[in-house]
Amino acid sequence: MKKFNVGIVGATGMVGQRFMSILENHPWFDVKVLAASARSAGKTYTEAVGSKWAMTTPIPASMANMIIMDADADIEKIGELVDFVFCAVNLDKDATKALEERYAKAEIPVVSNNSANRHTPDVPMVVPEINADHIKIIDAQRKRLGTKRGFIAVKSNCSLQSYVPALYPLDKDYGVEDVLVCTYQAISGAGKTFDTWPEMVDNVIPYIGGEEEKSEKEPLKLWGKIEGDVIVDAEKPHFTAQCLRVPASDGHMAAVFVRFANKPSKEQILDAWKNYAGRAQELELPSAPKQFLHYFEEDNYPQTKLHRNLENGMAISCGRLREDTQYDYKFVCLSHNTLRGAAGGAVLLAELLCAEGYMD
Numbered sequence: 268m269k270k271f272n273v274g275i276v277g278a279t280g281m282v283g284q285r286f287m288s289i290l291e292n293h294p295w296f297d298v299k300v301l302a303a304s305a306r307s308a309g310k311t312y313t314e315a316v317g318s319k320w321a322m323t324t325p326i327p328a329s330m331a332n333m334i335i336m337d338a339d340a341d342i343e344k345i346g347e348l349v350d351f352v353f354c355a356v357n358l359d360k361d362a363t364k365a366l367e368e369r370y371a372k373a374e375i376p377v378v379s380n381n382s383a384n385r386h387t388p389d390v391p392m393v394v395p396e397i398n399a400d401h402i403k404i405i406d407a408q409r410k411r412l413g414t415k416r417g418f419i420a421v422k423s424n425c426s427l428q429s430y431v432p433a434l435y436p437l438d439k440d441y442g443v444e445d446v447l448v449c450t451y452q453a454i455s456g457a458g459k460t461f462d463t464w465p466e467m468v469d470n471v472i473p474y475i476g477g478e479e480e481k482s483e484k485e486p487l488k489l490w491g492k493i494e495g496d497v498i499v500d501a502e503k504p505h506f507t508a509q510c511l512r513v514p515a516s517d518g519h520m521a522a523v524f525v526r527f528a529n530k531p532s533k534e535q536i537l538d539a540w541k542n543y544a545g546r547a548q549e550l551e552l553p554s555a556p557k558q559f560l561h562y563f564e565e566d567n568y569p570q571t572k573l574h575r576n577l578e579n580g581m582a583i584s585c586g587r588l589r590e591d592t593q594y595d596y597k598f599v600c601l602s603h604n605t606l607r608g609a610a611g612g613a614v615l616l617a618e619l620l621c622a623e624g625y626m627d
């Protein structure tokens with residue numbers, strides 16, 4: 268695979284920092300541009316990020332002294348330096364949409380962590396193990412935008428990347444009908460640490476703005492189908508969600524209750540999880556976990572602190588599968604919210620797009 272030059276838009280943020288750490292030694296991608304708001308532009312990365320650096324590893328040496336570009340004013344210049352950008356900015360929805368479209372129209376593909384374009388019908392929202400085929404909609408999107416190379420592709424919200432991976436492999440044979448899910452979400456999902464959010468120490472907050480709607484609605488796009496020039500959402504499974512913020516630094520846990528059209532045995536579920544591999548594994552993408560879904564037999568596993576980093580934070584951990592009194596089964600699952608759920612998931616999506624020829 269040839270090397271691709273990439274930019275990180277929103278590099279000073281929590282997800283941007285994760286991108287930098289993951290991409291430091293990436294076999295296919297070289298970081299050539301770091302961009303953020305006009306407040307940071309013109310400063311070295313180290314100067315701009317200051318005490319906001321929240322990773323446990325130091326700022327990558329190759330990027331520490333890069334001069335930050337203005338994500339908005341420097342688009343043309345950025346286009347001369349990169350093959351595509353990753354984008355994770357904290358702008359409102361309309362401003363984010365407009366910014367991402369400006370990149371795409373400047374013929375710079377955008378792989379986005381933002382939610383603004385997740386429901387744009389010709390923007391693929393992809394978990395590469397689940398709906399890799401949705402990237403074919405990019406041809407229709409390019410037609411709409413009037414571009415040859417430029418397009419936007421997004422990853423889904425971090426909360427659902429714990430439970431959708433566990434449910435999807437069961438749908439084909441057993442028909443997933445109804446899902447009730449409670450998520451226990453880490454504070455990095457709000458772009459925070461315990462230093463910047465001391466109120467979260469020894470606390471639980473039963474509300475995360477907009478999260479329950481995303482957790483119920485976004486899976487239907489992942490389950491959806493391309494029809495003509497759009498992706499049409501699936502009508503099933505039916506999801507209901509409650510999302511809680513808990514005092515964990517990283518890692519979203521989900522407690523799931525599920526009802527099937529044809530109830531499988533416990534062994535059939537475990538088999539389906541063990542044997543499931545998606546397009547990311549078929550293509551042996553560099554960031555793809557070897558085993559997508561890991562099942563733990565121990566009653567007190569998976570645990571956020573012990574298992575969130577499994578396979579570089581890209582695998583999903585499942586456990587406690589048992590029959591339920593009201594639904595067919597219940598179980599728990601866990602994923603790393605800023606790796607699989609954010610920057611790592613976007614890097615995996617970019618790898619898929621490169622391998623399938625969309626970044627040429």
Ligand SMILES: NC(=O)c1ccc[n+]([C@@H]2O[C@H](COP(=O)([O-])OP(=O)(O)OC[C@H]3O[C@@H](n4cnc5c(N)ncnc54)[C@H](OP(=O)(O)O)[C@@H]3O)[C@@H](O)[C@H]2O)c1
Nearest residue numbers: 277279280281282303304307338355356357381456458609
């Ligand atoms: N944290 C997570 O786990 C997570 C997971 C999935 C998705 N996301 C999504 O990823 C995005 C970023 O989240 P985050 O937690 O990384 O946010 P964050 O820590 O607040 O960082 C936001 C970034 O956006 C930049 N920015 C702000 N205003 C800008 C502007 N006008 N033009 C260009 N850049 C601007 C900031 O630059 P300055 O430093 O110069 O202000 C900073 O680099 C959000 O859409 C969020 O919903 C986050």
